[in-house]
Amino acid sequence: MSRTPFIAGNWKMNLDHAQAVTLVQKLAWTLDDTNFDFDKAEVVVFPPFTDIRSVQTLVEGDKLKLAYGGQDLSDQDSGAYTGDISGEFLNKLGAKYVLVGHSERRTIHGESDAVCAAKVQAAYRNDLVPVLCVGEGLETREENKHVEFTLEQLRGSLDGLSAEQAETLVVAYEPVWAIGTGKVATSADAQEMSAAIRAEIEKLYSADVAEKVRILYGGSVKAASAPEIMGENDVDGVLVGGASLDASEFANIARFDA
Ligand SMILES: O=C(CO)COP(=O)(O)O
Numbered sequence: 001m002s003r004t005p006f007i008a009g010n011w012k013m014n015l016d017h018a019q020a021v022t023l024v025q026k027l028a029w030t031l032d033d034t035n036f037d038f039d040k041a042e043v044v045v046f047p048p049f050t051d052i053r054s055v056q057t058l059v060e061g062d063k064l065k066l067a068y069g070g071q072d073l074s075d076q077d078s079g080a081y082t083g084d085i086s087g088e089f090l091n092k093l094g095a096k097y098v099l100v101g102h103s104e105r106r107t108i109h110g111e112s113d114a115v116c117a118a119k120v121q122a123a124y125r126n127d128l129v130p131v132l133c134v135g136e137g138l139e140t141r142e143e144n145k146h147v148e149f150t151l152e153q154l155r156g157s158l159d160g161l162s163a164e165q166a167e168t169l170v171v172a173y174e175p176v177w178a179i180g181t182g183k184v185a186t187s188a189d190a191q192e193m194s195a196a197i198r199a200e201i202e203k204l205y206s207a208d209v210a211e212k213v214r215i216l217y218g219g220s221v222k223a224a225s226a227p228e229i230m231g232e233n234d235v236d237g238v239l240v241g242g243a244s245l246d247a248s249e250f251a252n253i254a255r256f257d258a
Helices: 017-033 049-061 086-092 104-107 113-125 138-142 145-158 189-205 208-213 228-231 247-254
Strands: 006-010 042-046 067-070 096-099 129-136 171-172 215-218 237-240
Touching: 006 215, 017 042, 017 049, 017 247, 042 096, 049 067, 067 086, 086 104, 086 113, 086 189, 096 113, 096 145, 113 129, 113 145, 113 228, 129 138, 138 145, 145 215, 189 208, 228 237, 237 247
Parallel strands: 006 042, 006 237, 042 067, 067 096, 096 129, 129 171, 171 215, 215 237
Antiparallel strands: none
16 A cells, blocks of 8 residues: 555544653554554544643654644634644644534534535645544434435545645544444445545545545544454554553554554
């Protein structure tokens, strides 16, 4: 596979800055102990904003090969936006990636596709690679409208994105019904949607762009389920919630092909 696998841990609103340091240290040791080859897969953590400076200090101080990113960003770069965090700030802290449109942002904070599209642009303006999250709820899946729904979200959230920007994009398919529920979509479900997303990107841009975009699956991924999911042709990585809070479980997910 020409696309480098992307193993991401979304900590959500868990772990303070001191706990973050402990987890990142343990993760780095665990991967080192098993001679993990960082050229074979990118390992990325998404801590809460208040942890990022501590994670940066550790990663830079110990020259760890882990990358990190923000869980969200403002669509604005600075100004009177109380409580928001600018992509500029994340970039300054050495963040490489940023999640955009996670289902918890879309539902709890009512983020629309248009808001997500503006955030994707804010990410690129600040040299951050967006990890755009899309995915349907249970009702949509039961009505068998999941592909149509997710592709519409994708198109809406990519509005205004150039082909050049799209080349580095990461998309995460996270069916809402599989998040934190223990219900994992089957690897065939993950492949079906990833292939549909890739075909849509080809339609919007080109086969060349579609070949480069990395597509992740997220929703109750564990070390036991990761290898099968990662074995699917169009799945290039996983976005892990709960299991990423346990260093050895997350390290084992990263070692999916060991
Ligand atoms: O939302 C997720 C990652 O962004 C998935 O969370 P869980 O792995 O806890 O289901």
